[in-house]
Amino acid sequence: MTRICWILYLLLGTLTVGAQDATEIITIADQRARGIKSSQGEMKMTIVRPNWSREISIKSWSKGTEYSLMLITDPPRDKGTAFLKRQKEIWNWQPSIDRAIKLPPSMMMQSWMGSDFKNDDLVRESSVVVDYTHMLLGEEVINGREAYKIELIPKEDAPVVWGKVISWVGKKHYLQLKSEFYDEDGYLVNIMLGKDIKELGGRLLPSRLEMIPADEEGKKTVIEQKSIAFDVPIDNQFFSLQNMKRVR
């Protein structure tokens, strides 16, 4: 089944090249980065500041935008802490006190563990495909790669913290090479760069994402994808309170 989807996806990809609208480009790029159905992987996040840095390692499982599970594997202080998202609900497992805590929806807007990512960026409350309208602005070259420049405007009532996003998607492999995040007043807040492009989980992807706050020098948050597997079947039951406590 996965194989058929994969072939369909490739076919669709080749057929539509040249005659694409912005929504299609974003859809393909999003599926590529995330998997059509699901993904699981390991990553390391480094928060870089002018005078210090901190690292966090995470294992994650996700299925569409509806379900995700994240487990912190490092540092030791937070090891075993897990986050479960099912549709609009998020729970946090604290192994040291043996308690699953329901997180308030407002927690989504908060920075994730002091990084330049919002909870929303990681737990993916919103979908770049569904929650935005897309417009092709033109083409530009990013790091030697030709890219589509696309403007994303959030739809009304979408659970999105941004006012506008400009995204550069590579023409050849639909890689998310660069994104600019603007707040509701139109100020540039964050720049995200996709770097170190290599084969991960059987497809070419940026293995390093850098989130750089626009007006603060020397600051950034780097996510290095250690491993990733796409569209490995995961049952919906996997994303349960029971499993949140059990995953290793």
Add this chain to the structure above:
Amino acid sequence: MGTVKSILSFCLCCLLLTAKAQEEKPPNWTLNGYVKQLQTALKFDGLDAYLLDNLFHNRLNFRWYPTDQLNVRVEMRNRLFYGDLVKANPAYATQVELANNDFFDLSFHTINKNGWLLNSTIDRAYVQYVKGSFEASLGRQRINWGINTVWNPNDVFNAFAFTDFDYEERPGSDALRVKYYTGVASSVELAVKASKTWSDRVVAALYKWNIARYDFQALLGVANQELVFGGGWAGHLKTAGFKGEWSYFIPFNSDLSNSFALTLGIDYTFSNSLYLNLGYLFNDNGKTGGSLAELFNFELSAKNLYPFRHATFLSVGYPITPLLNAAMTWIYSPVSSQPLFLNPTFTYSVGQNWDLDLVGQLAFSDVQGKYKTAVIAGFLRLKLSF
């Protein structure tokens, strides 16, 4: 020679391959923990000087996964106490032991003289069997049924004192716990605490379910010669978190009166990471007057979580820098002695695995027409996690 070499390289290859294969599956055991040093300065009303005490504390968390169905968890805290309070209080060792034990005696004093006390306590030691949606745990474990942040009327197995901030893991209960997950966010469980007599027996069942983005729970049981039933929820009001928890206790002895405990809480995180938590406790067994000094030595349980009838709670937290978090908690009781508990906290991340905390605990109340600080305590804690 060539053959030996190729055999060797073949073996090496096999070894590397097995090593690689093993890497993909996490190891079947883990060991982690921390070492911390807690410096305490404590002053009671009527005492001229501060009492200075130290606690050097090591925790070891061991987990073993012999099969996919079975896991074993053993956790131990080793604490070395020394200082003025240890010296001044001859019952110190006994109090430490009593506060940490349950049915089985898993607390040991290795040193207990000249104001030095070395205690080792095993606060988790249990086997868990999991098959599909079914779980059974036997041994010393934490049965944490609470929902709210500060007060938990549903925590009938091991309610904790929030003033004891240094023990985030909380004591365990010697118990058997059986749980069945009826869905992704729903379950039914039964827990029985070991006891010699009926008087200190705790047997309770908890049912959890989820409707309309709300988690609900209902509780029914017998705890310390009382019938207890209660419930709780964790949901949201717009984008704020909204939690509540209540329990009703009916003593078997008809001479004693029934009692009710209820907590409500709302929390909200602003986009700049400012965190607000507002709460209320109604406690039938609480007093309507008296000094707050007894907060530090009163007998705490799910049916008596705070010394006073009413308590309001406000906590504000803000990361001043990503490494430095500041929080302030006020607990005020609108009763005649106007008791107020203040709890400022600073948490600083010194390094990747190092944390430094500065914590204050101040208790004010009206004693014979004078508003006084009954207790002032300051704590400085350095922690290395591994």
